[in-house]
Amino acid sequence: MGRKKSxxxxxxxxxxxVLASGVVNLALLVAAQRSIAxxxxxxxxxxxxxWRAVCFINLLGPLSYFIFGRRRDVV
Incomplete structure (x- = not known):
């Protein structure tokens, strides 16, 4: 195994x-938490x-909330 890159x-x-993925992850987390609130x-x-706890799972948590966590009732 190779050593971890610093x-x-x-x-x-x-x-x-790395920075861009961190910004996207943080933005999704904040958006999901605001939506839940x-x-x-x-x-x-x-x-x-x-759902608040699930959203802290990197990237997949907020995405799963937006895809599966909200009800979209057809009127």
Whole structure:
């Protein structure tokens, strides 16, 4: 196994990729948490506390909330 790359060992492109993915992850987390706070309980599948915890799973948590956690009732 290779050793783990440190920040200094990364190329400029790799550093930018790491920072960009971190920003996207943080933005999705904040958006999901705000949505959970503002959405009524009846419009969320399951308990809000569970979705809040799930959202802290990198990238997959917020995406799963937006895809599966919100009810989209057809009027």
């Amino acid at each position: 920040w200094r060992d990364m190329s400029r492109g790799q550093r930018i990729s 503002k959405t009524p309980d009846a419009q969320i599948r399951g308990r809000k506390a569970v």
